[in-house]
Amino acid sequence: MNKAGKSRAYSIDAKRLVYAGFSYSAFVWLVFKVITYERQSKFNYDKWVTEKYRSYKMAADLIQSGIIAGKDSNEIKTIIGESNDKNDSLKTWNYNMGQGGGGPGFTIHHLVVKFSADSVSTIWHHKIVD
Numbered sequence: 001m002n003k004a005g006k007s008r009a010y011s012i013d014a015k016r017l018v019y020a021g022f023s024y025s026a027f028v029w030l031v032f033k034v035i036t037y038e039r040q041s042k043f044n045y046d047k048w049v050t051e052k053y054r055s056y057k058m059a060a061d062l063i064q065s066g067i068i069a070g071k072d073s074n075e076i077k078t079i080i081g082e083s084n085d086k087n088d089s090l091k092t093w094n095y096n097m098g099q100g101g102g103g104p105g106f107t108i109h110h111l112v113v114k115f116s117a118d119s120v121s122t123i124w125h126h127k128i129v130d
Helices: 003-036 045-050 052-064 073-080
Strands: 085-087 092-099 107-116 119-129
Touching: 045 052, 045 073, 052 092, 052 107, 052 119, 073 092, 073 107
Parallel strands: none
Antiparallel strands: 085 092, 092 107, 107 119
16 A cells, blocks of 8 residues: 555544544433433422422423512412421521432422512522432
8 A cells, every 4th residue: 555545544544533533422412411301391380289399390480480589478378389498597498399300310409489678589499419
């Protein structure tokens, strides 16, 4: 084989190696996305109450839509019910939203509602990954 033939063979091998690397990276990324996918759904009071430990699917909509933003404690009780855990000194209510989603391990979901001046000031979805 002459020099031109070897050079061309190395060029083809290098291209295959680069394509294989990109393909492998894309495959790993896709598998990771599938494993860690968390299905989201719109907030629905009936489902929030009846499927209490799967309500984490509605957390994003509840937070982003502003349904409970700026409400007082009585309105919060009407909209999403009584809190599982209240910390009066920090003015924080914690709602257990169940386990699931987020990968191969357990992910425990909590909705945390913080009050300031008797109305909701901050809401966040707290995830504990085990």
